[in-house]
Amino acid sequence: MKVSMWYNNRDIRITEVPTPVPGPKEMLVKVMSCGICGSDIVEWYRLPRAPLVQGHELGAEVVQVGASVKKYKPGDRVFIAPKVPCLECYYCKKGHHPQCSRVKERLPGGFAEYVLVPEILIERGTFLLPDHVTYDQSTFIEPLACVVRAQKLAGIKEGQTVLVLGCGMSGLLHVKLTRLRNAKVIATDINPKRLEFSQNAGADLAVNAAENVARRLVDETGRKADVVILSTSSMLAVEQAWECVDKGGSVVFFAVPGPEKKVTVPINEFWTKEIRILTSYYCGPPDLKEAVELIASGKVKVDDLITHTLPLNDIEKGFQLVMEGKDSVKVIIRPNE
Numbered sequence: 131m132k133v134s135m136w137y138n139n140r141d142i143r144i145t146e147v148p149t150p151v152p153g154p155k156e157m158l159v160k161v162m163s164c165g166i167c168g169s170d171i172v173e174w175y176r177l178p179r180a181p182l183v184q185g186h187e188l189g190a191e192v193v194q195v196g197a198s199v200k201k202y203k204p205g206d207r208v209f210i211a212p213k214v215p216c217l218e219c220y221y222c223k224k225g226h227h228p229q230c231s232r233v234k235e236r237l238p239g240g241f242a243e244y245v246l247v248p249e250i251l252i253e254r255g256t257f258l259l260p261d262h263v264t265y266d267q268s269t270f271i272e273p274l275a276c277v278v279r280a281q282k283l284a285g286i287k288e289g290q291t292v293l294v295l296g297c298g299m300s301g302l303l304h305v306k307l308t309r310l311r312n313a314k315v316i317a318t319d320i321n322p323k324r325l326e327f328s329q330n331a332g333a334d335l336a337v338n339a340a341e342n343v344a345r346r347l348v349d350e351t352g353r354k355a356d357v358v359i360l361s362t363s364s365m366l367a368v369e370q371a372w373e374c375v376d377k378g379g380s381v382v383f384f385a386v387p388g389p390e391k392k393v394t395v396p397i398n399e400f401w402t403k404e405i406r407i408l409t410s411y412y413c414g415p416p417d418l419k420e421a422v423e424l425i426a427s428g429k430v431k432v433d434d435l436i437t438h439t440l441p442l443n444d445i446e447k448g449f450q451l452v453m454e455g456k457d458s459v460k461v462i463i464r465p466n467e
């Protein structure tokens with residue numbers, strides 16, 4: 131089978147490897163769609179494990195199951211989480227699933243024709259897709275789950291004003307989910323095309339990030355934002371987050387600037403204003419479950435965010451599109467096309 135071996139964003143090699151044969155407790159799935167995540171192109175985050183086969187947003191068809199696998203059968207359409215927490219350790223019990231200290235196995239990368247699913251992920255990481263959910267739509271389950279988690283941590287409530295800084299795929303999912311919570315949502319980006327996407331996604335107001343965002347926010351809504359979600363690695367956005375958060379509000383680092391950047395927090399000012407700074411990383415089983423429901427029920431529609439679908443051979447082009455972030459939002463690789 132063909133896999134794509136990622137060395138760095140400009141060096142991704144299509145390699146032939148033997149197709150795995152499932153053991154008694156494993157199953158083999160055929161990858162139908164696998165999304166390129168914004169985090170896949172973050173080299174400081176990914177390079178320590180390179181070379182590797184990336185891809186953790188995959189929809190697949192079960193093709194072969196081991197003798198003791200009873201939950202799934204060939205032909206089943208599934209989404210598989212890249213890893214599952216133990217649910218028993220200190221962190222899991224506190225709901226900090228992404229911090230689980232006992233994650234044993236990861237799903238091999240989905241930018242491959244086939245993936246061998248280990249036992250634990252068959253037991254607890256696999257979700258059957260309803261017939262009407264397409265494989266392309268299923269690639270949004272994992273990123274939407276991360277968005278669900280971030281908004282849960284931020285405690286977004288009806289009637290609040292939420293500012294989403296950065297309208298890539300995740301930022302746009304933040305816009306959609308905020309709307310669903312009946313909160314007001316203001317979105318920013320430097321790319322006019324992405325601002326258009328944000329308006330189609332339901333943003334009440336789309337502001338070019340080159341403008342004075344804080345002033346626009348106060349002019350348009352009368353106040354600053356209750357929650358500011360950083361969905362970009364831009365340092366300018368971090369400064370805007372500080373300027374745009376209201377008293378008693380929160381700033382959520384959904385994306386971060388990177389290890390070489392130093393973020394200065396106006397902590398004395400935030401002290402008197404009781405402003406909270408949060409981080410949100412990855413997702414947990416309850417978030418995945420909610421994301422599946424949101425997509426299956428059509429409450430969060432995702433088709434409008436798909437801008438490119440490419441075969442595995444064009445994966446380097448896919449990474450290029452995501453890095454440029456000009457005309458693309460969601461880029462999906464279809465390894466069996």
Ligand SMILES: [Zn+2]
Binds near residue numbers: 186
């Ligand atoms: Zn991701």
Ligand SMILES: [Zn+2]
Binds near residue numbers: 220229
């Ligand atoms: Zn755990």
